[in-house]
Amino acid sequence: MASPTQPQEALSDTGLLSRSESWSKVTCPCCVSGQVEPLVLIQLAENVQPGTKQWIMAMISAAHSSGGAQLLTHPGEDSSWGRIVVAAPRCTLLRATEDLGLCRADKDDSMVTFSFSDRHNFSNIDDMQKFLTLAERQYIVKHELESMRALKAQRIPGIPGDKGILRARQNIFQKLQKAGVIQDVFPLCDEKKLKALGQEWYSQKRLWGQPLDSIHAYFGGSVAFYFSFLDFYTWFLVPPALLGVFITFVLPGPPLPDGAPADPSGLASASGSSPSPGSAPEDEDQLSVSGHMVQAVFSMIWSTLFMELWKRRSAALSYRWGTLTLTERFQEPRPGFHGELGTNPVTGRVEPLFPDWKRQLRMGLVSVPVVGLFLCLVVLGMLGFYYSEGLMADFHKASGSIVTAALTYLPSVMHIVYTNMLGNAYRTVALQLTEWENHREESSFGKHHTTKVLVFTFFNNFAVLFHIAFFKQDLLLLRKRLSSLLILSQMVNQFTEVVVPYIVERVYNSSKKELKDDDPAADHMQAEGSLPPFPGLFAEYIELLVQFGYLSLFSCVYPLTALLLLLNNITEIRGDAYKICHLFRKPFAPPEASIGVWQTAFELLGFFSVLSNCWLFLMAPRVRAFLQNAAFSPAGVLLLAVFIEHVLIVVKLILAFMIPDEPDWVRIKREQIEYRSMKALNLQKVKRSHVPAELRP
Template sequence: MSSLKQQQDSVSSVAEAVAPESWSKVSCPCCVSSEVEPLVLIQLAENVESNTKQWIMDMISAPNRAGGAHLLVHPGEDASWGRIVVAAPRCTLLRATEDLGLCKADKEGNMNLFSFHDRNNFNNVNDMQKFLTLAERQYIVQHELESMRAVKDQRIPGIPGDKGILKSRQNILQKLQKAGVIQDVFPLRDEKKLNALGKEWYLQKRLWGQPLDSIHAYFGGSIAFYFSFLDFYTWALVPPAVLGFFITFFLPGAPPPDGPKADNSTPGPGSLDADDDHLSVSAHMVQAVFSMIWSTVFMELWKRRRAALSYRWGTLTLTEEFQEPRPGFQGEVGINPVTGRREPLFPDWQRQMRVGLVSLPVVGLFLGLVVLGMMGFYYCESTMASIHKASGSIITATLSYLPSVIHIVYTNILGNAYRTVALKLTEWENHREESAFQNHHTTKVLVFTFFNNFAVLFHIAFFRQDLHLLRKRLSSLLILSQVVNQFTEVVVPYVVDRFYSSSQKGLKEDDPAADHMQAEGSLPPFPGLFLEYIELLVQFGYLSLFSCVYPLTAVLLLINNITEIRGDAYKICRLFRKPFSPPEAGIGVWQAAFEVLAFFSVMSNCWLLFLAPRIKVFTQDAGLNPSTVLIFIIMVEHILIVAKLILAFIIPDEPDWVLIKRQQIEYCTMMALKEQKVKHSDTAELPHA
């Protein structure tokens, strides 16, 4: 590594900024290379001394047994430059690939669990840019940085006071971040690959299809699976959209699209407008039954698609390693009884008390605010209905939608406030593992989101039994969300990119890479996919739970999601800093949330079917009392639930070829372990021979 040739086109703009002789050295002969790929940038505080920076670089390049990350580092322009460029040698990347449990293509082209011991049996094992994706290489660097631990008590040079004291087994990166020495760590963008991806992605002329493999290679598993799910969900909206469009405009007796009406009618419980009294029972029933079947088939087919993608992307057999404490975890330093290591410890009973005595009451308080907003909505709705009944004008008919609009704005503001509070509460609960933190945070937000978005709709349907108000409320939600989403997905990104991203756009390819790093560091960090999944979950709830009262639901969602795909792609490529993305085998806890909504769709649609005016008239003409009809609907509900369970059982979660590939991977792994045990036992017996 005494000389460094010009980087490949994908990394040339960054590599030219770093002097060849300034990269740290590697001791492993197979890791010596004429090409070094800068992967991650560490942003230091402005007042960090040069000896502190040198100590950090020494620790990053130190071997694992010395508490380091065994990575390559470069000081940048000079020793006083407030950034450290990090790369990774070959052996570090290969060993981390085995630790993560990634599958890679072997010499025969089959995906197999990678083993460092048998590395020569895999393709492209000597070319890391072909063997691992850019996202995988950058995540491995992050993983190794976060794994650095001090082997003994010491003081960090240049940091006075307790902030500079580093205890044995203490996480080095977390210590430097808490001390304010390291301000940020982020992966470097590859502008040429990013521009090529953009042309293939959000600038493409065709309406359907996404370059999922390219997205996975550049952005990683979590982002690739989100866009794969969004793409699959958008395609799945076509059948219910066609059915809803046909029912609305072509089926005799179907309700027309909702809109203001200048009449003096006042809808009552279980009633619709005058036009809705002619609602076709068959149309209502077809839409309800189709929604129940569609939601189940959609989720089962997605599981099969997820399995196929996880095999193709090598994440079918990810390992569940013992997790290190998350960066925000705090506690008294002690001996972990599981690992025997010194690390911060926090009693579980204290965490449970925080959850039970503080978090749950605060969540309950926000749920109470949802109920308060619902009561205000009903009061305004009744007031506007009285005004409309008195005047009967087109103006009052239009203003009758004002309570719904006001309540939608209220729920959105309340939802934004709650998400901030939920994040603070989860941080205060002090969870040790990142997975526990994410699960508690997601559960809080999901409970509130479900209550905030669907409580009014369920109350209108189940208690007030007012299908007219339910349809008007649902149409208001969908139309307003269309306007807001189109504004945020199209107008806002254009304005931000046009007027507020000039520092990045003004750079040329031949400008110094230090300027590119400076501009990249000025971009805001990617906010994550949490809100994107929430939006899809709410959409799915509207469609699966209540679309039978407003058949155009799927049509509006389909139009929205076509724009959503390109808007999200444009934002993540141009408006934010590139995020780290760990290898993933699916969409995680969100899949369970979608399945829960699919289960509730049976009860919701059966009840709405029971409230259909024509069905009520039919049962009255037949001389059936409401109790008998209700018992019959409950029986039908249970039959449909059983049918959903049977349907989910019939459709396998994995295609047959993926199941066979999984079994082959497990078999090859078992045989490799047996072979290693035999070799180890033979080696152990040699001295006794």
């Protein structure tokens, strides 16, 4: 692949390329360096002309004042090669660090919001590989590429028709993407760092903790926060897992009070229905009353402690990674946004405009009814589950064999498969609906997409369980349903987390052996481009949210829930780590200060756990027997339930108030950062006031 007239420089062990005439020039003397670090690869269409490629490289290299990105470009093997390698000079990285509002260590080793004008007071200011992580440097390159704008109307060389017309103030990078000139953009992999991370992360036999700083440095904040949350959640499952084992295998049930149901568990009479045929063997190992009550109260307290302590951990990580004071920036239009070109009244820029009333009309007349249709399909599946459950129960009652007893679980398994298939179809439809709604900002798009998926996920995964618990009041059926969900999900998850990655890795390794030896740098770039893009962490968070719901809402009827989830998540950590390192292309990762909207979703589930566990607490067999013996009327039972619910909500709020969201040392550091930033801003105002008005920018 190497050109005889212009050979490609080979990558060194540090991932740097020696400076050559192929790299574009820098105008700032402090940015001159003997080596350049390739950060991002731009994949062009096959039919792009050399003149078009040269124009794109010139715009990327141009200064910000000329509408460019002020980055460094390399044509690859030659001018006709369909890729452009992009790097970043020192000053571009430093100015972007200030724009993003990142904190960095100063000479006193204190984290301070970075200021370009005060850059000489920060540590490692001359070594960008120490000053910024690889993920941050690559994201800055992407950020700068997406900020390029044409200063005047012009035509892109080599692009005929309307596709080549570039209007004044139009976003250049988005225009090239929509015209099909730029097909893909992705950050380059550092094989040496990735191998070292893999050995530290999933190759070693470590059960506790993750190399979070190394993950953050290589993959960025969003990935690091996900694995930190997964790790924290997994090991926070240890207390409920131990309690579940103790309740199931150790804790004896107290003697039944006078007048209590005669069956060993009391669940059948508590539910108001007759015990199903063949349920006697199940009744013998049902929960004791004390265990049922302890597990219900523990689940509510556990969910509160988990979220409050995670907030403290999240704040500490945010400070350590310099994202405690991220800047709220006016967002550029997302690449998929379209509309009539016009002048944005806020920025004065020419960009696509789309009326809000049209978007609201699309959401109200199409998106909401489609979401409602899928929720109706969930209800339809639930009715089918109850119908088949009744048929199998009658069939088992007629035969009474061991085979038919096992077949009574078949309706649950079939319904789980149905809900999974429906969920997969809905996620595709939800993404298309959100795209069609045409949201301008990426944050708005993500919020509406996440809301759609969360509403359906909650309804699809928990509607049957809530109906069984609150309306049918059948704890035996609830326990059978929950155990079926957990066991089947364990089997599917182990297959997808272990078997599938192994098969894909074997196939990918065989393709890597075909790399040529004449130009290893170019061949590795080509191999990276052949990998599928990283699908994001949306599905991973949904899986954890469903797990958290099973545990916090219903685990009192099946105390081994936490144990099964703990065993699953130990494999999940390694499986997810292996997949992101080997099976997907390295993703761009913007700086993050938390897990975002997912934290709110988990907190809402924790609130619902109070309602669920309060109801299940009153459904405990001995509690029902006690209420019947005390001659409580239905209205009295309802009032008691409301009273207990309010007491538990108050306890939950008190716990949340007693545990600050930030550790004291993080709060002090944050206030110090804000104080120093305020002083620096006041100093700038004073200096500016001494400058004559005609000389001010």
